[in-house]
Structure formats: structure tokens, C-alpha cells
Amino acid sequence: MAKFRLDEVDHQILDILIDNTRTPFTDIAKRLNVSAGTVHVRVRKMEEAGIIVGSSLTLNYRKLGYSFIAYVGVFLQKTSQTKFVLERINEIPFVTVAHVTTGKFNIFCKIRARNTEHAKQIIFELDDIEGVYRTETMISLEESLNDKKRLMHSIFKEM
Amino acid sequence: MAKFRLDEVDHQILDILIDNTRTPFTDIAKRLNVSAGTVHVRVRKMEEAGIIVGSSLTLNYRKLGYSFIAYVGVFLQKTSQTKFVLERINEIPFVTVAHVTTGKFNIFCKIRARNTEHAKQIIFELDDIEGVYRTETMISLEESLNDKKRLMHSIFKEM
DNA sequence: GGTGAAAGCACCGAGTT
């Protein structure tokens, strides 16, 4: 996959939009001392290049009653079942991400639930998938996000 | 934490904005057969209630040259060192999330890197933190995201 | 809590340097 080069202006535009995608382009333009048209063109080019894939809301799931997070490692009877099991996993609501991994587990996923009882149901669903040998659950007691902005800064520094 | 009740209109507004935060409120209004003012007020109320925390861009890190993802389980010498180690972990760029967990590991984090060489450096930094006994790495071979939209639909169904 | 209209801005393309 081709690596796309971003200049300082692109960096700064991303930096502002990562924090708030609805920041008016005229505001960004003022802050960066360029015209709003330039901001517009830059953003469009980053979209066309596939760097900016889309935009989304950051929601507080706790406030919606979903404060339980756990990671579940999945062991398979045979690794050849990976594709099949991954598809089944993706059908389970509340599984937010799944990874095929090297190391201890064959598949590794993250779940978001209301409480332990709810999580139990989800884990039982995972356990019930044909080809799953057993699962191992790690409950998150504390989540510490290192936000996107910092990751972008680290990436910019290396460019 | 109080659970905030969302009605059908709120659901649908979130549903649209989760996909694209820049969808004009006038468009949303037309689709939902309400006025643009209503959409505006609903969004503001969800922001005030802390349901909508912010908005962010979805970026393609692969295109920026960062296609390596791994999960690293961290074992501590003593659990009393958790806070200290977590703070050190959060200072390492390219660690995107860290969780204090029950189960096999004491701390569990996700890293994003350019390649295996770069990942090695990051893992060595983790290993070097005072109080870290050893780490265990699981490299992601395939990531399968179950998008936010589906999670929200599952949450709506349960409300 | 919703509406519709109106004022103020933002978007975004065309034309220019």
C-alpha cells in the first residue's frame, strides 16, 4: 500500500479535525493563515487519497448504561476454522472488534456490555460457536485511552 | 452514573451522525420529517448530557505507513505498581489503549506501529518500565471491526 | 418540545495570478 506524504498544513488540518470534525473550514483557515478554499481542497485530497476514511461521533457508552468492557481470547480446535468462527463472532452484537492473532490465542476480541450478567451471555455465545474449544476472559477494570491526537503527533514527528 | 433515555428521533440522529458527522442538519431534518431547529436542539442536548462527547476523523493508518497492530499483555512484579506503570505506558507513543485487567495479565495494551522492527522498539520500551516483570505479545494478522453503527443498533433495541 | 422564517455564515466552484 502506497504511503501518502502529508505536509505541515495537512498535519495541522488533521490535528484540528481530529478534535472536532465540525470545525468550520473558515476557522481552520484563519488559524493556519491560508484561505478557506485551500483547506477545502486539502481535505478533499486527503479524502480522495483514502487517508481520511470518514468521520464519527465519540459517544459515552457508560451514560447509555454500557460500562462493562472485556477482552476475550478464543482458542480454536483447528486453525483452519478461523474464517468460519470469525464470521460467527462478527454476528454477535456487542463484540466491537475481533483480531486473528499469533501467540496464545487464535482470535481475540473486545466486548462492550451492560454488566457482568450481560457479558456472561455474550461470552456464552462465543463459547457456543462451532469450532471454539474454549475462551479466556480479561475484564477491564480501568481503561486509559491514548487519544488519536497523540498518535498523529507521533506519526507527524516521524515523517 | 445516570442512564440517559433517548427516543426514536435521537436514535436516528445518532445513527446518521455516527456514519458522517458532517451530514447537514437540514438533510437529517428532511429524512426524519422534523425541522432543522429540532435536530439542532436534540444534538445540543445530547452533548450537554455527555452522551455525545465529541467527533473525530476515521483515518487509514495503513496509508500513512502504519499497518502493524499488536496487543501486549504486561505482567507486573507487584500489583501495587499498577498506577505507576500505567502512567509510564501512557507516555509511550504508539500505545493506543491500555487497560488494567483481571485474568492472565495485569495490564493489557494495544500498539500501532510501522512494522515489526518498530513494534520491537515499542515492546522493549514497555519491558523497560520499572516494575514490569515480562510482556507477552499477540500480533494481529487480521482486524475485523464491528462498527459503531451496529453497536448502537443493538443498544437501541435493548432500550 | 416543536415549527418556520430570517440573519449571518460557511461551503465550494469559477476565474485569476
Added chain:
DNA sequence: AACTCGGTGCTTTCACC
């Protein structure tokens, strides 16, 4: 590639329901 400018359309408020 970036700027200015202008038509079009979006946001946001407010008096009224």
C-alpha cells in the same frame, strides 16, 4: 497550488404554537 469572490445552501436563534 493558492487566492478572491459570489451564489447557494447551512446553521442557529427566536417569536409563536
